[in-house]
Amino acid sequence: MAYDVLLTNDAVRDLEELYDYIARHDTPEKADDVLTRIEEAFSSLSEIPDRGTYPREKSIP
Numbered sequence: 001m002a003y004d005v006l007l008t009n010d011a012v013r014d015l016e017e018l019y020d021y022i023a024r025h026d027t028p029e030k031a032d033d034v035l036t037r038i039e040e041a042f043s044s045l046s047e048i049p050d051r052g053t054y055p056r057e058k059s060i061p
Contacts, residue, residue: 002046 007015015035022031045051 003049005042005045005049007042 015038019031019035022034
């Protein structure tokens with residue numbers, strides 16, 4: 001069963017900024033490659049959404 005993987009508007013903006021940064025400081029081709037790899041990781045989450053680790057919550061004193 002495949003699950004939907006949704007990105008928040010903030011996440012989309014962060015990815016756009018990451019792309020722009022890499023394109024400016026390296027090459028647009030490298031930025032394309034990095035974004036493709038990130039998109040592949042997102043796609044794999046639709047098949048195995050529970051993988052990975054969960055960060056411990058910090059308690060507020």
